[in-house]
Amino acid sequence: MxxxxxxxxxxxxxxxxxxxxxxxxxxxxxxxxxxxxxxxxxxxxxxxxxxxxxxxxxxxxxxxxxxxxxxxxxxxxxxxxxxxxxxxGLWPTDPDLRAEARAVVAEMHSGFTALRTHMPMAIRERIDGRQGRPGVQADIDRVFALWRRCLARHGGPFLFGDWSAADIFFAPVAARFRSYLVLVPEDLAPYTEAVVAHPHVREWEAEAVREPWVVEIE
Incomplete structure (x- = not known):
């Protein structure tokens, strides 16, 4: 095996x-x-x-x-x-939806450099004041626009209806928004909450809380 x-x-x-x-x-x-x-x-x-x-x-x-x-x-x-x-169900079964989902995942995979640089994932932390760093707000705005587009087209609760690859790739972003106290628009708050409340994400976070290692965030 x-x-x-x-x-x-x-x-x-x-x-x-x-x-x-x-x-x-x-x-x-x-x-x-x-x-x-x-x-x-x-x-x-x-x-x-x-x-x-x-x-x-x-x-x-x-x-x-x-x-x-x-x-x-x-x-x-x-x-x-x-x-x-x-x-x-990592990808939608419909070819057109699958192509769209792959575009969403690819954008996350290769983009949002400012957000990743100035807001490194820090699940246990609560840190304010990062939104003003160069390029970060533009990345945040693009994330919101992308989420809003997918949710409007596919009805939620996740980006392509059910939990899938697109949500997996944006799960660390939802965690960052919570860690860095980013104000999520009211219409997108249910999506962000659904991501961080997903059982698999909660399983990961439970292990993160128990980790003994500390990495300093600048």
């Missing part, structure tokens, strides 16, 4: 790890989790001991009769999970 292992960073701070973990969690594929604390002297060595992938997280590793596999990008992990478990 194939054995999947997912290497993640600190749950409090690794937004890309959260995306990879949520994708695997929704897929229903059995997997084990290994955590490597970030920003420590032994971080790179521990990553290298897990696989020959670049020194980053998350990394998905499969060992077993199906052949060895290493995937080191959160979107690639999601795509692999979707192919192995198409019934899980």
């Amino acid at each position: 194939d054995r999947y292992r997912l290497l993640i960073g600190n749950r409090n701070h690794s937004s890309w790890s959260l995306r990879g973990w949520l994708a695997m969690r929704l897929s229903g594929l059995p997997f084990e989790v290994e955590v490597v604390p970030l920003f420590r002297d032994d971080t790179a060595a521990r990553m290298a001991a897990f696989s020959d992938a670049p020194a980053r997280v998350p990394v998905l590793r499969r060992d077993g009769p199906g052949g060895d596999l290493v995937v080191w990008d959160s979107l690639a992990i999601l795509e692999h999970a979707a192919e192995r478990a198409p019934e899980a």
Whole structure:
């Protein structure tokens, strides 16, 4: 039987790890989790001991009769999970909706640099005053516009109706908005609340609260 292992960073701070973990969690594929604390002297060595992938997280590793596999990008992990478990609903079944969902996910995967730079994920923290940093408000406004468009077109409660890849990729953003006390417009508040209240997100956050590691936020 194939054995999947997912290497993640600190749950409090690794937004890309959260995306990879949520994708695997929704897929229903059995997997084990290994955590490597970030920003420590032994971080790179521990990553290298897990696989020959670049020194980053998350990394998905499969060992077993199906052949060895290493995937080191959160979107690639999601795509692999979707192919192995198409019934899980990571992507919409309709081709047009699937194309739109992929565009939404791709924009998050490659954009929003200012928001990610000045509002790093910090699940346990409550920090004010980041919205004024260069480019952050423009990124926030774009997130709101994107959410509003998807919810209006597909009826909610999530971006494409049911919980799926698009929500997984924006889950760390919803967590950031809570951490950095971003005022979410009234019409979008139910979506943000639904994301952070999703059972898989709450499962991740419960583990984050128990983490012993502390990373200083500038």
